[in-house]
Amino acid sequence: TPRVFSGIQPSGGLHLGNYLGAIQGFVKKQEQDIQTLYCMVDMHAITVWQDPAELTQNTRELAAGFIASGLDPAQSILFNQSQVAEHAQLAWIFNCVARMGWMKRMTQWKDKAGKNSENASLGLLAYPALMAADILIYHATEVPVGEDQKQHLELTRDIAAKFNNDYGVDFFPMTEPVIEGAATRVMSLRDGSKKMSKSDPSDMSRIKMTDSAEDIAKKIRKAKTDPEGLPSEVEGLTDRPEARNLVNIYAALAEQSAEEVLAEMGGKQFGEFKPLLADLAVAKLAPISTEMSRLMQDTAEIDRILAKGAAAASEIAAPILKRTKEIVGMVGA
Numbered sequence: 663t664p665r666v667f668s669g670i671q672p673s674g675g676l677h678l679g680n681y682l683g684a685i686q687g688f689v690k691k692q693e694q695d696i697q698t699l700y701c702m703v704d705m706h707a708i709t710v711w712q713d714p715a716e717l718t719q720n721t722r723e724l725a726a727g728f729i730a731s732g733l734d735p736a737q738s739i740l741f742n743q744s745q746v747a748e749h750a751q752l753a754w755i756f757n758c759v760a761r762m763g764w765m766k767r768m769t770q771w772k773d774k775a776g777k778n779s780e781n782a783s784l785g786l787l788a789y790p791a792l793m794a795a796d797i798l799i800y801h802a803t804e805v806p807v808g809e810d811q812k813q814h815l816e817l818t819r820d821i822a823a824k825f826n827n828d829y830g831v832d833f834f835p836m837t838e839p840v841i842e843g844a845a846t847r848v849m850s851l852r853d854g855s856k857k858m859s860k861s862d863p864s865d866m867s868r869i870k871m872t873d874s875a876e877d878i879a880k881k882i883r884k885a886k887t888d889p890e891g892l893p894s895e896v897e898g899l900t901d902r903p904e905a906r907n908l909v910n911i912y913a914a915l916a917e918q919s920a921e922e923v924l925a926e927m928g929g930k931q932f933g934e935f936k937p938l939l940a941d942l943a944v945a946k947l948a949p950i951s952t953e954m955s956r957l958m959q960d961t962a963e964i965d966r967i968l969a970k971g972a973a974a975a976s977e978i979a980a981p982i983l984k985r986t987k988e989i990v991g992m993v994g995a
């Protein structure tokens with residue numbers, strides 16, 4: 663039976679890219695009758711410096727964001743990564759299976775370590791091995807993510823295959839990325855060549871889940887565009903990354919395809935389209951953000967949900983870790 667796992671880093675406030683690229687897909691998977699596990703990956707977050715108080719706050723807020731978006735703790739296992747020790751234990755074994763060269767080829771490593779890679783944390787380099795452990799400790803087969811995670815998921819398959827081959831077993835399954843929807847790669851509102859991200863220094867580049875209606879409208883109004891209006895077919899978006907981005911965002915929020923949006927909106931100028939997009943974004947995000955602030959008033963309840971989730975996750979992970987250790991030949995497994 664398929665099992666679904668995915669995670670998001672509590673490294674800052676959730677943004678529209680996380681919502682459209684990942685969380686909407688998490689909720690879709692929950693609606694199918696399969697086991698779903700969704701994780702706040704705090705151990706991934708600390709691969710770059712996180713202020714401790716902010717990490718705590720961001721982890722709880724992320725849990726609130728999951729629940730407010732429609733993830734039901736009675737249906738999905740919602741938990742915090744560091745609360746399930748099996749992740750780190752399997753990650754160590756995978757650190758010894760994966761090769762340095764594989765890690766150094768990852769575009770996320772190159773982007774985040776930058777020119778000063780000697781000074782990046784060792785954890786940042788090993789990030790994809792921990793991610794492989796997150797997934798494979800549950801023998802998860804489906805991973806809903808945004809497009810930027812495709813390369814890491816290929817590496818997860820490489821690690822599973824090398825482990826199976828090195829130890830002569832058929833133990834870890836091959837996982838499939840689930841990259842679906844009209845906005846699998848939401849771009850910055852200021853620069854159509856960069857993805858929308860938590861760490862972009864410009865707050866105008868992203869729409870946060872907790873932004874007010876006024877802020878959402880302002881950010882969309884000021885979003886970079888070209889002087890032409892909207893085409894009536896998607897071919898007309900070629901070489902127009904900013905226009906394409908806004909159309910894709912509209913499509914994903916409306917749960918339509920870009921073709922359907924353009925069939926309706928083609929010919930409109932951005933002066934007319936942007937307010938429609940802003941209204942749609944507010945209609946979709948405002949109830950989520952209201953529910954998030956309500957949930958954040960009772961952080962003890964959030965912590966209880968996460969503790970319960972961690973216990974349920976650990977029940978699945980423990981026998982898989984035990985078997986892995988036996989395969990490796992560790993005494994006392």
Ligand code: AQP
Pocket residue numbers: 669670671672673679680681682683684806807808809810811845846847848849857858859860861862
């Ligand atoms: N721009 C995006 N479009 C579509 N999907 C996206 N995701 C992230 N950005 C976009 C998806 O969200 C999930 C969680 O991602 P993450 O926790 O790795 O963090 P992040 O949001 O990707 O981190 P940022 O925003 O890029 O922050 P920094 O700047 O700290 O690295 C994943 O499924 C991802 O694909």
